[in-house]
Amino acid sequence: MDQRREPRDSAPGTPVRAGVPEHGRVPKYYAVKGQLETLLDELGEGGALPTERDLAARFGVARETLRQALRDLLIEGRVRRRGRGTVVAGPKLEQPLSLVSYTEGVRRQGRTPGRSLIGLDRIAAGDELGDQLGIGPHGLVWHLERVLLADDERVGLESTYVSVDRFPHLERDFDPDSSFYTFLREVARVRFAAADERIETVLATPREALLVGTPPALPMLLLHRVSRDETGTPVERVRSLYRGDRFSFTTQLSPQG
Known part of the structure; x- marks a missing residue:
């Protein structure tokens, strides 16, 4: 019997389960990252993000949790630093x-x-x-x-x-x-x-x-x-x-x- 499980919560062109582990417990920073990605889409290329303090308050998380999410987005090229602030990056x-x-x-x-x-x-x-x-x-x-x-x-x-x-x-x-x-x-x-x-x-x-x-x-x-x-x-x-x-x-x- 083929006991392979079908991918869940996936759509064409997206990662299987969008990065959610099999046990279903999503790290807090990863959930914040998803919220930030929605914000990036709203701001558009070159748009300036609010300060870390304001973002942490908006999402109800600690500053370090927010920074971990921002670090991931920085490494992925979704955002970039401009002076002391952070802006939405264009395509690679x-x-x-x-x-x-x-x-x-x-x-x-x-x-x-x-x-x-x-x-x-x-x-x-x-x-x-x-x-x-x-x-x-x-x-x-x-x-x-x-x-x-x-x-x-x-x-x-x-x-x-x-x-x-x-x-x-x-x-x-x-x-x-x-x-x-x-x-x-x-x-x-x-x-x-x-x-x-x-x-x-x-x-x-x-x-x-x-x-x-x-x-x-x-x-x-x-x-x-x-x-x-x-x-x-x-x-x-x-x-x-x-x-x-x-x-x-x-x-x-x-x-x-």
Whole structure:
């Protein structure tokens, strides 16, 4: 006999039982979160939430219970901090997992991309980076570090490494406020053919959190990419750190065989 139970209290496109555990006892903060979500829908994108004191009084809960619900919504990207207050966040940016630049991905969603230069330095590659770029540990690389912006909001941090031998005049030829992929394609005449990419969830270091403007406890999405040209030669090694509350990633899958 098939003793599997049918999902209860579920609707198409919603989680089974909307997150309620099987024993049916809902944590108080989770119930408050549901009430807050209703309020967010009423306020709309950019709407300012009342103070924590007022919200706690409205829902009849302790301030710490309310803060736990707000923390969940912050991590999920439903709200964001603005000064000392909290406002309703817009939809997350969807970045494609493909060989396109950050600039192209953000513009496709009607947002304005931008970058803020932290530094452009020449450093020794070392063992790992030298192996990834195929230049050996003593080869020199450019390290380009920039804060990523979307509509002037800080959303990520990007470190790009390329061989100095291949791009000897990068500091002269490249505008750090512009798209590096556009420079590679239109100025350096590089044509990408393939890339290896890995994604993981991390917490930002204190320095990274300060640069991106997020709380240190906010989960971040970390992407490592090594891109190669048509000859199979490594072109760049990129480490991109994105705010988990502002970004999601998409890709298109097809069956193998």
